[in-house]
Amino acid sequence: MSATIDQLVNREYQYGFSTDIESETLPPGLSEDTVRFISAKKQEPEWLLEWRLKAFRRWLTMTEPHWPNVTYEPIDYQSVSYYSEPKSTKPIGSLDEIDPKLLEMYSKLGISLNEQKRLSGVAVDAVFDSVSVGTTFREELAKEGIIFCSFGEAVREHPDLVKQYLGSVVPYSDNYFAALNSAVFSDGSFCYIPKGVRCPLELSTYFRINQSNTGQFERTLIVADEGSYVSYLEGCTAPKRDTNQLHAAVVEIIALDNATVKYSTVQNWYAGDENGLGGIYNFVTKRGKAMTNAKISWTQVETGSAITWKYPSVILQGDNSVGEFYSVAVASKMQQADTGTKMIHIGRNTKSNIVSKGISAMKGQNSYRGKVHILPKAEGARNYTQCDSMLVGNECGAHTFPYIEVQNNSAILEHEASTSKIGEDQIFYLKQRGLDAEQAVSMIVSGFCKEVFKELPMEFALEAQQLLGITLEGSVG
Amino acid sequence: MSTTLSAPALLEQANHAAAADVPAVLRAARAEGAEQFAALGLPTTKNEDWHYTSVSSLAAIPFAPMTGDDSDLSPDALAEHRLDASWPTLVFVNGVYQPSLSDTSALPAGIRVLPLGDAVSALGDTVSRLLGSTAPASRDGFTALNASFLGEGAVVHVAKEMVIDTPVHLLYVTTDAGANGMHHPRVLMLAERHAKATVVESWVGLTEQPYFTNAVAEVVVEDGATLTHLKVQREGRGAFHVATIEATQGRDSHYVSFCFTTGGALSRSTISTLLNGAGCGTTLNGLTMLDGAQHGDVQTRIEHAQPQCFSREIYKSILDEHSHGVFNGKVYVHPIAQQTDGKQTNNTLLLSKTAQVDAKPQLEIFADDVKCTHGATVGQIDQTALFYMKSRGVDADTARQLLTYAFAADVLETIENETVRDALELVTLHRFTSLATVTG
Numbered sequence: 004m005s006a007t008i009d010q011l012v013n014r015e016y017q018y019g020f021s022t023d024i025e026s027e028t029l030p031p032g033l034s035e036d037t038v039r040f041i042s043a044k045k046q047e048p049e050w051l052l053e054w055r056l057k058a059f060r061r062w063l064t065m066t067e068p069h070w071p072n073v074t075y076e077p078i079d080y081q082s083v084s085y086y087s088e089p090k091s092t093k094p095i096g097s098l099d100e101i102d103p104k105l106l107e108m109y110s111k112l113g114i115s116l117n118e119q120k121r122l123s124g125v126a127v128d129a130v131f132d133s134v135s136v137g138t139t140f141r142e143e144l145a146k147e148g149i150i151f152c153s154f155g156e157a158v159r160e161h162p163d164l165v166k167q168y169l170g171s172v173v174p175y176s177d178n179y180f181a182a183l184n185s186a187v188f189s190d191g192s193f194c195y196i197p198k199g200v201r202c203p204l205e206l207s208t209y210f211r212i213n214q215s216n217t218g219q220f221e222r223t224l225i226v227a228d229e230g231s232y233v234s235y236l237e238g239c240t241a242p243k244r245d246t247n248q249l250h251a252a253v254v255e256i257i258a259l260d261n262a263t264v265k266y267s268t269v270q271n272w273y274a275g276d277e278n279g280l281g282g283i284y285n286f287v288t289k290r291g292k293a294m295t296n297a298k299i300s301w302t303q304v305e306t307g308s309a310i311t312w313k314y315p316s317v318i319l320q321g322d323n324s325v326g327e328f329y330s331v332a333v334a335s336k337m338q339q340a341d342t343g344t345k346m347i348h349i350g351r352n353t354k355s356n357i358v359s360k361g362i363s364a365m366k367g368q369n370s371y372r373g374k375v376h377i378l379p380k381a382e383g384a385r386n387y388t389q390c391d392s393m394l395v396g397n398e399c400g401a402h403t404f405p406y407i408e409v410q411n412n413s414a415i416l417e418h419e420a421s422t423s424k425i426g427e428d429q430i431f432y433l434k435q436r437g438l439d440a441e442q443a444v445s446m447i448v449s450g451f452c453k454e455v456f457k458e459l460p461m462e463f464a465l466e467a468q469q470l471l472g473i474t475l476e477g478s479v480g
Numbered sequence: 481m482s483t484t485l486s487a488p489a490l491l492e493q494a495n496h497a498a499a500a501d502v503p504a505v506l507r508a509a510r511a512e513g514a515e516q517f518a519a520l521g522l523p524t525t526k527n528e529d530w531h532y533t534s535v536s537s538l539a540a541i542p543f544a545p546m547t548g549d550d551s552d553l554s555p556d557a558l559a560e561h562r563l564d565a566s567w568p569t570l571v572f573v574n575g576v577y578q579p580s581l582s583d584t585s586a587l588p589a590g591i592r593v594l595p596l597g598d599a600v601s602a603l604g605d606t607v608s609r610l611l612g613s614t615a616p617a618s619r620d621g622f623t624a625l626n627a628s629f630l631g632e633g634a635v636v637h638v639a640k641e642m643v644i645d646t647p648v649h650l651l652y653v654t655t656d657a658g659a660n661g662m663h664h665p666r667v668l669m670l671a672e673r674h675a676k677a678t679v680v681e682s683w684v685g686l687t688e689q690p691y692f693t694n695a696v697a698e699v700v701v702e703d704g705a706t707l708t709h710l711k712v713q714r715e716g717r718g719a720f721h722v723a724t725i726e727a728t729q730g731r732d733s734h735y736v737s738f739c740f741t742t743g744g745a746l747s748r749s750t751i752s753t754l755l756n757g758a759g760c761g762t763t764l765n766g767l768t769m770l771d772g773a774q775h776g777d778v779q780t781r782i783e784h785a786q787p788q789c790f791s792r793e794i795y796k797s798i799l800d801e802h803s804h805g806v807f808n809g810k811v812y813v814h815p816i817a818q819q820t821d822g823k824q825t826n827n828t829l830l831l832s833k834t835a836q837v838d839a840k841p842q843l844e845i846f847a848d849d850v851k852c853t854h855g856a857t858v859g860q861i862d863q864t865a866l867f868y869m870k871s872r873g874v875d876a877d878t879a880r881q882l883l884t885y886a887f888a889a890d891v892l893e894t895i896e897n898e899t900v901r902d903a904l905e906l907v908t909l910h911r912f913t914s915l916a917t918v919t920g
Binding site for chain 1: 528815818828830831832833834835836837838839840841842843844845846847848849850851852853854855856857858859860
């Protein structure tokens with residue numbers, strides 16, 4: 004049993020390489036000039052610069068929040084570089100012009116930027132340090148009227164859409180890290196699905212922090228017009244460095260009437276070593292707004308980062324809208340995770356479903372923090388929440404902080420949570436059926452996470468399973 | 481916004497009380513309380529533990545310490561709340577102990593029950609051992625305030641191996657004469673090794689006027705002892721009621737608590753216990769029934785500090801009209817508390833469209849070999865059950881009343897003492913049904 008668990012918690016970080024690529028990096032420091040520099044660099048229109056500056060000024064008046072159940076050394080925001088771009092990327096006409104070293108790196112990561120990977124059927128927008136380096140399947144998507152491009156391009160080519168939706172779900176004043184992101188975001192992905200279109204491909208963004216001492220602040224904006232459907236994947240890795248790096252991203256989703264957006268994340272930023280040295284601080288704001296009959300589903304597998312602090316949320320604005328949150332969070336070594344969701348029920352007959360699975364090992368601390376708020380007008384709202392924790396070893400911790408706020412009596416709300424370890428009796432039972440201890444543990448852990456894995460698209464489900472270091476028996480999953 | 485709310489009027493009163501001429505042990509505690517209160521103030525909703533309960537309305541009223549005037553108390557009104565006249569009872573009217581209304585002559589050997597004022601000399605050791613031990617003045621603004629007015633209250637001391645069947649009753653009554661007054665009773669309870677006893681604390685308001693109760697109870701349950709502590713809060717509709725109950729438990733002990741809440745404009749009960757001996761356990765149950773614009777807040781904290789302990793918790797609320805219920809239950813498991821078995825349930829029934837509830841059932845677990853669960857539900861009366869009853873010929877109103885009563889009775893049945901259980905069932909039955917009589 005312990006061998007498998009050791010393997011699970013002690014695995015070498017396989018994405019820890021760094022790519023030696025020439026890049027232009029802004030010296031550390033943050034001021035209005037930094038914001039202006041980034042905006043100028045991206046050739047942004049005046050309104051966006053103004054928006055960034057408003058965000059920056061607001062950020063200066065805010066204080067860093069400390070309510071999450073995590074501890075870390077104070078962050079020096081002046082020692083971070085807010086912009087880094089691979090030097091040779093400037094005007095990219097086609098993928099052929101991309102630095103071969105970059106392509107090599109992405110193939111090491113298993114990301115296909117090459118058209119030959121067409122068969123895999125995933126359109127990718129890859130963000131390297133601060134800049135989006137290539138988006139695949141543009142033309143095919145364009146046939147359907149789908150816009151999928153880097154954020155910078157979207158600002159240039161579709162300013163109306165960006166202007167209309169940017170900050171409409173996560174305003175720049177939302178919280179400390181969202182304000183910081185709004186001021187200095189460098190790039191990200193933009194996606195627009197027109198009315199009634201079912202996106203034929205899984206869209207995907209891959210984030211990679213390469214340079215040391217840089218922060219990554221990307222922004223993703225997904226707009227699903229009436230009756231459309233899209234499934235969006237996000238993956239992240241970073242090299243092994245012994246300093247902490249900040250990642251403060253914002254993801255906004257707008258699902259208009261009858262639209263469905265499914266957003267899946269496999270987060271595998273470098274987690275630091277067993278002494279807690281290095282690793283990414285992953286402070287992310289993710290939120291979606293669902294209009295009438297719309298559905299937003301968040302699925303996340305959080306295995307990386309020294310500190311994870313994020314609450315993918317859904318504002319159930321329209322009647323009959325649905326919000327879902329499926330999460331597996333693993334905290335081992337010295338990792339700390341404070342994650343969960345917020346479901347804000349505003350419309351009538353809104354439904355939300357939350358399934359959270361936390362696994363704590365070694366000295367990891369895992370917290371679920373979730374809020375379900377039923378507003379007075381949300382007649383017939385329904386919520387079901389389940390959060391289960393599993394503890395491996397006696398130095399780790401599992402915590403649950405649910406907030407339930409109900410202001411309408413027609414709401415039906417259920418919350419249950421349990422904490423347990425892998426039971427000796429469960430292992431005994433499986434051993435009795437001819438499995439060895441390791442297989443038994445694998446089976447129990449994958450059974451524990453199954454409800455979440457089944458929500459992931461196939462490719463991601465496999466990756467997620469591997470990330471947990473657990474091999475599944477037969478055809479399960 | 482700051483996390484503390486200054487209350488200059490209360491602070492002035494606290495400083496005044498701290499300067500009064502009282503026995504040395506009380507004097508020292510009062511001085512510390514006043515000092516802590518000056519530093520702590522009252523909590524604001526920015527304070528995580530007070531997020532859903534604002535005490536700003538309390539801070540706005542210039543309460544004066546109650547004087548114990550009992551001129552308008554009718555013996556009949558009091559009799560109803562005695563539960564059982566044969567029980568040893570201490571009666572406090574408008575904040576002050578009333579020897580003439582109290583009777584402890586029926587106390588069996590091995591248990592001593594004294595008002596705090598007498599206990600300072602007669603049970604000096606117990607007082608100095610318990611005072612400030614589990615609920616120090618530094619805990620929060622309310623314990624600090626209580627300490628700075630220290631003087632009224634009671635001491636219950638159960639000697640080792642004494643098993644006492646008859647409950648001890650502490651009855652606090654406030655009448656019109658107590659309007660705009662405040663009182664800060666402190667109760668110290670000690671159950672020595674292998675002792676077993678029951679203490680009932682009743683809070684009764686015979687007035688609609690505002691007044692402020694700020695009670696603190698410190699409880700020590702030694703190895704192998706069992707202490708049952710039943711709290712019946714039926715304060716007046718204008719009252720502010722803040723109560724802090726802090727227990728600490730020894731090996732194989734059992735602390736049983738029931739918190740019944742129906743009164744007060746704003747009430748807050750904090751019940752916490754430290755499971756500080758291997759194999760001990762606690763049962764914390766409660767029922768809250770509110771209507772009108774009442775605000776009722778219950779906070780529980782169970783701290784598993786030793787291995788093989790168990791905790792069981794069931795809290796139910798029935799909220800009607802514009803009332804606002806809050807439940808915050810925390811189970812904390814220390815790294816060494818292996819084989820912890822914890823179970824917490826919180827159910828809320830919302831009877832009206834405008835009632836609201838905020839629940840925060842929390843688990844904080846640092847040990848791996850544990851079994852901890854919590855569940856919370858919020859909803860209205862089950863339509864299927866209602867339909868079933870109607871299809872059996874029960875009319876809608878009666879069916880609704882019966883289902884509401886059944887929801888409450890479920891947890892009331894966990895009260896072991898028959899007299900208290902029957903009395904509370906009767907109160908509940910009257911509240912939800914038109915039936916005038918109760919059976920068994």
